[in-house]
Amino acid sequence: MTKRQNRMVLVAILVAGAVLAVTLLFQALGNNANYFYSPTEVAEGKAPIGKSFRLGGLVTVGSFKREDLKSTFDVTDNKNKFTIQYTGILPDLFREGQGIIAMGSLVGKVFIATEVLAKHDENYMPPEVADALEKAKE
Known part of the structure; x- marks a missing residue:
């Protein structure tokens, strides 16, 4: 050559x-x-089943239940709500009425979280949660 x-x-x-x-x-x-979905998008079937994604919204007041390290609570975007189960220690800033993002996967009609993230100060809300709440208002 x-x-x-x-x-x-x-x-x-x-x-x-x-x-x-x-x-x-x-x-x-x-x-x-890991894509973000609001409770309304999950209820509409837009979230992948069996794959990991992020679900966020406000923790519904009165929905939090704990048994040892297993916690169950509802997350809402003021339009729909979705049940989350998490086994482990929740963040110190986790409380009802507060914005959170949970990472995990959908099993049936329950979201099994592997990680829960809570806001870090009183004025902050994750942008994805704020956008989902705005869309739910419309």
Whole structure:
């Protein structure tokens, strides 16, 4: 082969490698993304069943129940509410009437949370929760 043919083969291999790398990167990002859903979107069936996602809203007043480390509570966006079960220690700032985001998956009609995040001060609400509450008002 000539020098020109060698360079063309090298360029073709580099382009193919770059395309493969970008494809693998997007697959990895897509598989590990945790999308946010409001209780209304979950009730409408938009959330994936059996896959991990984030569910957020306000903890319904009077819905919190605890038995040892297992906690059960409802989350609402003032339009629909959804039951969350969590086993573990809840954040110190967790309380009824407060905005939270839970990460986990949907099993039947119950959301099994693996992590619960609560707001960090009195004026903060996660942007996803604030947007979901605004959409529910409309």
